[in-house]
Amino acid sequence: MTVLSALKTVNLTIDGREIIAHEGDTVLEAALTAGIDIPRLCHDPRLKPVGACRLCVVEIEGERGLLTSCTMEVAEGMVVATETDSLAAKRKTVLELILDDHRVTCPTCDKNGDCALMDYSYRYQADQFAFGGYKPGLVEPNFATGNKAIAFDPQLCITCGRCVRICDEVVMASALTFKMRASSVEVTTPFDMPLNETSCVLCGLCISTCPTGAMYDRAALGQGQIKDLEKVQTVCPYCGVGCTMELNVNRETNRIVRVTAPEGSVPNDGNLCVKGKFGFEYVHSAERLTTPLIKENGEFREATWDEALELAGRRLRELRDEHGPDSIAFLSSCRCTNEENYLMQKVARTAGATNNVDQCATTCHAPTVAGLASTFGSGAMTNSIDEIKDVDTLFIIGSNPTEAHPIIGLEMKKALKKGAKMVVCDPRKTWVAQHADIHIQHKPGTDNMLTNAMMRHILDEELHDPEFVESRCENFEAFRKNLQDFTVEEAAEVCDVPAELIRQAAEMYAKGDPSSIFYTLGITEHISGTENVQNLANLSMLTGQIGKRSSGVNPLRGQNNVQGGCDMGAMHGDFPGYQKVADEAVRFKFAEAWGVEIPTNKGGRVTDFIEQAGDGVLRGFYVFGEDPVLSEPNQSKVIASLENLEFLVCQEIFMSETAKLADVILPATSFAEKDGTFTNTERRVQRVRKAVDAPGQAKPDWEIICLMSTAMGHPMEYNDAGEIFDEMASLTPSYGGMSFDRIDEVGLQWPCPADDHPGTEFLHEGQFTHGLGIFKEIRFREADELPDDDYPYILSTGRTLYNYNIGNMTQKSDAIRQKQSKAFVEMHEVDAERLGVANGDLVKVATRRGEVTVKATVGERTRPGALWMPFHFVDQPTNRITNDAFDNITRTAEYKVCAAAVTKSE
Amino acid sequence: MDRALLEGDPHSVLEGMIISAYAIEATKGFIYVRAEYPIAVLHIRKAIDEAHERGLLGDNILGSGYSLDIEVREGAGAFVCGEETAMIASLEGERGMARPKPPYPAVRGYHGEPTIINNVETFANVPLIIEEGGAAFAESGTEGSKGTKIFALAGQVNNTGLVEVPMGATIREIVFGVGGGMPRNREFKAVQMGGPSGGCVPAAHLDLPIDYDSLKEVGAIMGSGGMIVMDNTTCIVDIARYFISFCAEESCGLCAPCRLGTVQLEETLNRITEGKGTLEDLDKLESLGEVVQQTSLCGLGQTAPNPVMSTLRHFRDEYLAHVVDKTCPAGVCTALLPVEATVGKEK
Amino acid sequence: MTAVDLGPAHAVLEDMAPVDHGHAIPLLQNIQESYGYLPREVLLELSSETGIPASHLFGLATFYAQFYLEEHGRHTVRVCRGTACHVRGRKIIQEAIDEELGIGPGETTEDRRFSLETVACVGTCFLAPVVMIDHDYFGNFDPKKVGEIIGGYE
Numbered sequence A: 001m002t003v004l005s006a007l008k009t010v011n012l013t014i015d016g017r018e019i020i021a022h023e024g025d026t027v028l029e030a031a032l033t034a035g036i037d038i039p040r041l042c043h044d045p046r047l048k049p050v051g052a053c054r055l056c057v058v059e060i061e062g063e064r065g066l067l068t069s070c071t072m073e074v075a076e077g078m079v080v081a082t083e084t085d086s087l088a089a090k091r092k093t094v095l096e097l098i099l100d101d102h103r104v105t106c107p108t109c110d111k112n113g114d115c116a117l118m119d120y121s122y123r124y125q126a127d128q129f130a131f132g133g134y135k136p137g138l139v140e141p142n143f144a145t146g147n148k149a150i151a152f153d154p155q156l157c158i159t160c161g162r163c164v165r166i167c168d169e170v171v172m173a174s175a176l177t178f179k180m181r182a183s184s185v186e187v188t189t190p191f192d193m194p195l196n197e198t199s200c201v202l203c204g205l206c207i208s209t210c211p212t213g214a215m216y217d218r219a220a221l222g223q224g225q226i227k228d229l230e231k232v233q234t235v236c237p238y239c240g241v242g243c244t245m246e247l248n249v250n251r252e253t254n255r256i257v258r259v260t261a262p263e264g265s266v267p268n269d270g271n272l273c274v275k276g277k278f279g280f281e282y283v284h285s286a287e288r289l290t291t292p293l294i295k296e297n298g299e300f301r302e303a304t305w306d307e308a309l310e311l312a313g314r315r316l317r318e319l320r321d322e323h324g325p326d327s328i329a330f331l332s333s334c335r336c337t338n339e340e341n342y343l344m345q346k347v348a349r350t351a352g353a354t355n356n357v358d359q360c361a362t363t364c365h366a367p368t369v370a371g372l373a374s375t376f377g378s379g380a381m382t383n384s385i386d387e388i389k390d391v392d393t394l395f396i397i398g399s400n401p402t403e404a405h406p407i408i409g410l411e412m413k414k415a416l417k418k419g420a421k422m423v424v425c426d427p428r429k430t431w432v433a434q435h436a437d438i439h440i441q442h443k444p445g446t447d448n449m450l451t452n453a454m455m456r457h458i459l460d461e462e463l464h465d466p467e468f469v470e471s472r473c474e475n476f477e478a479f480r481k482n483l484q485d486f487t488v489e490e491a492a493e494v495c496d497v498p499a500e501l502i503r504q505a506a507e508m509y510a511k512g513d514p515s516s517i518f519y520t521l522g523i524t525e526h527i528s529g530t531e532n533v534q535n536l537a538n539l540s541m542l543t544g545q546i547g548k549r550s551s552g553v554n555p556l557r558g559q560n561n562v563q564g565g566c567d568m569g570a571m572h573g574d575f576p577g578y579q580k581v582a583d584e585a586v587r588f589k590f591a592e593a594w595g596v597e598i599p600t601n602k603g604g605r606v607t608d609f610i611e612q613a614g615d616g617v618l619r620g621f622y623v624f625g626e627d628p629v630l631s632e633p634n635q636s637k638v639i640a641s642l643e644n645l646e647f648l649v650c651q652e653i654f655m656s657e658t659a660k661l662a663d664v665i666l667p668a669t670s671f672a673e674k675d676g677t678f679t680n681t682e683r684r685v686q687r688v689r690k691a692v693d694a695p696g697q698a699k700p701d702w703e704i705i706c707l708m709s710t711a712m713g714h715p716m717e718y719n720d721a722g723e724i725f726d727e728m729a730s731l732t733p734s735y736g737g738m739s740f741d742r743i744d745e746v747g748l749q750w751p752c753p754a755d756d757h758p759g760t761e762f763l764h765e766g767q768f769t770h771g772l773g774i775f776k777e778i779r780f781r782e783a784d785e786l787p788d789d790d791y792p793y794i795l796s797t798g799r800t801l802y803n804y805n806i807g808n809m810t811q812k813s814d815a816i817r818q819k820q821s822k823a824f825v826e827m828h829e830v831d832a833e834r835l836g837v838a839n840g841d842l843v844k845v846a847t848r849r850g851e852v853t854v855k856a857t858v859g860e861r862t863r864p865g866a867l868w869m870p871f872h873f874v875d876q877p878t879n880r881i882t883n884d885a886f887d888n889i890t891r892t893a894e895y896k897v898c899a900a901a902v903t904k905s906e
Numbered sequence B: 001m002d003r004a005l006l007e008g009d010p011h012s013v014l015e016g017m018i019i020s021a022y023a024i025e026a027t028k029g030f031i032y033v034r035a036e037y038p039i040a041v042l043h044i045r046k047a048i049d050e051a052h053e054r055g056l057l058g059d060n061i062l063g064s065g066y067s068l069d070i071e072v073r074e075g076a077g078a079f080v081c082g083e084e085t086a087m088i089a090s091l092e093g094e095r096g097m098a099r100p101k102p103p104y105p106a107v108r109g110y111h112g113e114p115t116i117i118n119n120v121e122t123f124a125n126v127p128l129i130i131e132e133g134g135a136a137f138a139e140s141g142t143e144g145s146k147g148t149k150i151f152a153l154a155g156q157v158n159n160t161g162l163v164e165v166p167m168g169a170t171i172r173e174i175v176f177g178v179g180g181g182m183p184r185n186r187e188f189k190a191v192q193m194g195g196p197s198g199g200c201v202p203a204a205h206l207d208l209p210i211d212y213d214s215l216k217e218v219g220a221i222m223g224s225g226g227m228i229v230m231d232n233t234t235c236i237v238d239i240a241r242y243f244i245s246f247c248a249e250e251s252c253g254l255c256a257p258c259r260l261g262t263v264q265l266e267e268t269l270n271r272i273t274e275g276k277g278t279l280e281d282l283d284k285l286e287s288l289g290e291v292v293q294q295t296s297l298c299g300l301g302q303t304a305p306n307p308v309m310s311t312l313r314h315f316r317d318e319y320l321a322h323v324v325d326k327t328c329p330a331g332v333c334t335a336l337l338p339v340e341a342t343v344g345k346e347k
Numbered sequence C: 001m002t003a004v005d006l007g008p009a010h011a012v013l014e015d016m017a018p019v020d021h022g023h024a025i026p027l028l029q030n031i032q033e034s035y036g037y038l039p040r041e042v043l044l045e046l047s048s049e050t051g052i053p054a055s056h057l058f059g060l061a062t063f064y065a066q067f068y069l070e071e072h073g074r075h076t077v078r079v080c081r082g083t084a085c086h087v088r089g090r091k092i093i094q095e096a097i098d099e100e101l102g103i104g105p106g107e108t109t110e111d112r113r114f115s116l117e118t119v120a121c122v123g124t125c126f127l128a129p130v131v132m133i134d135h136d137y138f139g140n141f142d143p144k145k146v147g148e149i150i151g152g153y154e
């Protein structure tokens, strides 16, 4: 804030107009802000200017010669001319030089319609033959030949360097470089290696910045020139960052051709990651479900909507009527919209007359919701993505942001470029760990030992913030007393890290101005998940690193709409906006609004549902856009339980492993085929828009849920998603000021209680949501299953950059499959050596629950004695072997620790 | 001459640098020498060691509390790294690609810190000025250019080598006086001054007193102090082509006009020396040359067309001979020689 | 292809430690000094040891004329193409040397005895035309003596 207000303004004249700019702005920035367009080919607001194309030259009074507006800073009283005859003549000549080096193929070029070179050539009437014209030579294979994500055509490259710079400066992948010099300069990879063998992360930022068609989406080639594509702005269906993206649709083929992000988009600043950029092919997959299916004699047959709905509605209702509210359950979907999640919990509580409703947060961030709600009063990311770049000390624990939340990773990279310090606590050497000032590579499952030791050290050194503790928090004395049992030395031993590092990390965090905590599932997916979260809340309160811009506790949510799924009350104990079912007044409000009596059964979580199905308590199950068979731990037990159900209905876009067990399958729509909203990890509610028609008879999910409700005997009807949103907002104070109109472009961050409320960038300023912050006394509890002689390794599971959840969406993309399509296990080279395993060998990973056979990735990413596996691959499902031990509060499974054995597979 | 200074009197350069660094409170200095000057590298390294031994470099120099470290970096074969910003890029471990100015290095240079860049000769002059005072230094030279200047006299002249003369000496004095005139009394045609991006000064200006301003007027520059004498066996079009091809190859390749424009200039000159040139080509050379000069990012591109522009100005007749009469008066451009002559020249 | 011995590379790194981005060029110079060229495996190893991206090292190696990515001759013949040498007949010298070695600039003889290059003014214009072989200078170079001079290098 201080930085912003300190920005001095500067008065200057551009093309005769008086303009006020900020000190430090370039002439180009000032001109663009004022609506004066200066031609430019090498400029991208995301990059440091280099002045390569020379097209943006302007005349500045009193300066010798011409100056490039993209590099020249504004000064008081400056007088600038951007468009004179002499400038036009020079620009024309420069463009003619460029055209002479560029194979002009506009009639067949995909970029036609959004090509800066074409536009400027036209504007200045540059003659492509002024210097004789381009002479095509032999086209040789290059680094992108054969790559299914990115195509590079050197004949179209104008050597502006934007791709090389963005890969270096913004992505920090440095996969690209210029080679040679002078007129031989070329864009390539080190030693011209194939792109997928380099450090490239397939983010497609090089494509996004290319002013010509030189770098382009491979799959989009020939699928429609940009001028013929319609851009539909929507939100990425993958992670919780919630990138704004544009689906580029060819209306003739009703297909998405490519995905782009608009310049300056929120929260992603025009960037995307590989999943958002290249992961959309599933929408048009031939494997999509297109008609309702009914299982008869163990086989699915096609059915009409009426048939399927009648059967599903009737069976659920019958079971409910016969066996009571705990006999049926509803599993909502965090991949789907807020409207749909709202309806799902509404259906459960109206037509279903049960509080048995949940969504996948139980699998991941339920401990966040519980842990932060019990300490701060609000279970969400406290700060905004845009604030990350101004953090002074990034404290990252149990989180691999450059892979799991790549755009947040980019914002962290911005902070690093600005000189931020970084502490990373992670058993693995992730990208952030490798670039950290301090990397604490602690033993999986020892987080509370570590946090307690850090806090003890902070107290001992008096680095805490007594004023904050005093005025903003309670229960400090008990908390302090609890810490007396923990020492840095003991933690060093239990966590297996040097004591000195723990001290340094504590100091770096305490002294940051400001510091901010970031965590994900490395914290939550433990039997002590909620306590882990509470302890991070403790750490922030102790040091006063909360409730400020760029400072707080930031859980990075996993699924695109897991924040929304929770916000919408698709949870047994909560209505939308975390209004408690237990609260009489709240129940009354919803009963009034919905015209039903609100059920009072306690309800359970998805992990309970599965157990109860196995026990025969749960009989009917409505699963919407989730695949518990692959996502829940101890797979064979999950299958057995679900098979025990009397009736299972799945609403799906693919024949998932769970759907295979269903009695009825309802064909649903992907994010690209319907309207609605998602809420991203920074509590920003954003518009999702229909871009293409759904295949076959598939229907938007909100429509199906209404039809199901009706079929269950509780008629429900809405005209469109907006109507659902309005109903939800009217019942949900934190969403109360929002409407489709207000969130049309960039969305709003809750709480936004009134029509004129601007939304909330960061939480807990001045006071916590529930008044005083509550310190919790946290003890250290060992993980449920520790290594022993039979199973000597600690296995953790997690996400990779390239895939998402169970891979059913990402694995439909050629680009992604080419990069990563097989399960693997990461192991340390000393273990590999002892076992005689070489990189790439097949190994068998076994636990008490089963085994999988995967390739070994040998290196130094994991700790010796530790294994790490992704869970994205259907053929070797990692959750066959994970441990079904759960957090004591939220029933979230301990995916991050179980005991395993490895043997070389013959 | 820079090389000779580093080889012969490295301490004067070091002394100048230490004084200059002290004046601007710099704590780090670099001497950037071409790797092709191994003896210069050896001598300056030795000089630095000696200076360290005597406490003239390193921590707390002569007890003053001031510290300075000077490092020798060998160039890796890129002419453009003589340009200030490209040199900074190179010192930072980057490709030697020039950076836009402003900000000038004196404001934001090496790793964003204020940086001054000077030629070794400049530094070697500093101790002299400090010791004897500015007035003494200014005693020689002209109104606008003080002191003396070392030239490297070379080419088709009898005595080649380094010559130090006061600013304001005429070309005739240097070429015919110190240089002893032309071998075999051939006719003086021009002197090329200022390195690859300098200009050619014709016989008409033999009596020009050399200083920074006068050279600029005739389209040449002082530059590196190279003075290459050419007689009438040198083809001026060929020389222009030679220079532009050097710059085209040495361009860092960052900016469009320099990277692409120099190649177009070279190709046009190629055509002319091959007898395929037209009158329009001459106009094109001038207009394109001007765009390259005015829009290029760094000194290399901004000056690369100079030899073309200055020869077009002073030797237009010779260009016309190539373009209109299809002859090469100097007998250099093989494609334009009478057939017998070509045969006669073959080995 | 035989694997390249990374030992000398580690020795260079140790010698120069700590190596950061700013030392990339001297690093490559030292590596070339010990290997005679910049082997791909070595550059990749340098990258993983120093954290300087492989792309940067490759970008440098191809920008600066001094660096070779392929094995080089035992001796390097450099013909000056500076102005003074140009006007004093470097073309004839170049032709004579090309013929004697049977290769053109930028190439290496099959027996890896010589690599041939051109070089910008080597700063001894008064001796033009000039040829350098390794660190030795040959001024007023007489094209007729090419064989004799070359013969002095094994």
Ligand SMILES: Cc1cc2nc3c(=O)[nH]c(=O)nc-3n(C[C@H](O)[C@H](O)[C@H](O)COP(=O)(O)O)c2cc1C
Pocket: B079, B080, B081, B082, B083, B084, B117, B118, B119, B120, B122, B123, B298, B299, B300
């Ligand atoms: C392409 C190019 C090459 C240059 N090469 C050299 C060089 O080799 N040596 C040098 O001293 N200056 C060279 N310069 C000039 C320097 O950049 C710088 O202007 C000069 O050294 C300033 O020193 P002075 O003010 O003491 O003369 C070159 C400039 C350009 C544009």
Ligand code: SF4
Pocket: A102, A103, A104, A105, A106, A107, A109, A110, A111, A112, A113, A115, A116, A117, A118, A156, A212, A213, A214
């Ligand atoms: S990149 Fe642009 S100018 Fe080039 S062919 Fe394609 S549309 Fe035309």
Ligand code: SF4
Pocket: A150, A163, A166, A167, A171, A173, A174, A175, A176, A199, A200, A201, A202, A203, A204, A205, A206, A207
């Ligand atoms: S896709 Fe991303 S990482 Fe790969 S080359 Fe392009 S910008 Fe770099």
Ligand code: SF4
Pocket: A156, A157, A158, A159, A160, A161, A162, A163, A164, A187, A206, A209, A210, A211, A212, A214, A215
């Ligand atoms: S590929 Fe595109 S962005 Fe990269 S240098 Fe070429 S034109 Fe510029």
Ligand code: SF4
Pocket: A236, A237, A238, A239, A240, A241, A242, A243, A268, A272, A273, A274, A275, A276, A277, A405, A406, A407, A408
């Ligand atoms: S997966 Fe996440 S980071 Fe990637 S594009 Fe989608 S929302 Fe953005």
Ligand code: FES
Pocket: A039, A040, A041, A042, A043, A050, A051, A052, A053, A054, A055, A056, A057, A068, A069, A070, A071
């Ligand atoms: S946009 Fe300014 S030089 Fe390219």
Ligand code: FES
Pocket: C080, C081, C082, C083, C084, C085, C086, C120, C121, C122, C123, C124, C125, C126, C128, C129, C130
């Ligand atoms: S031109 Fe050859 S040594 Fe200077």
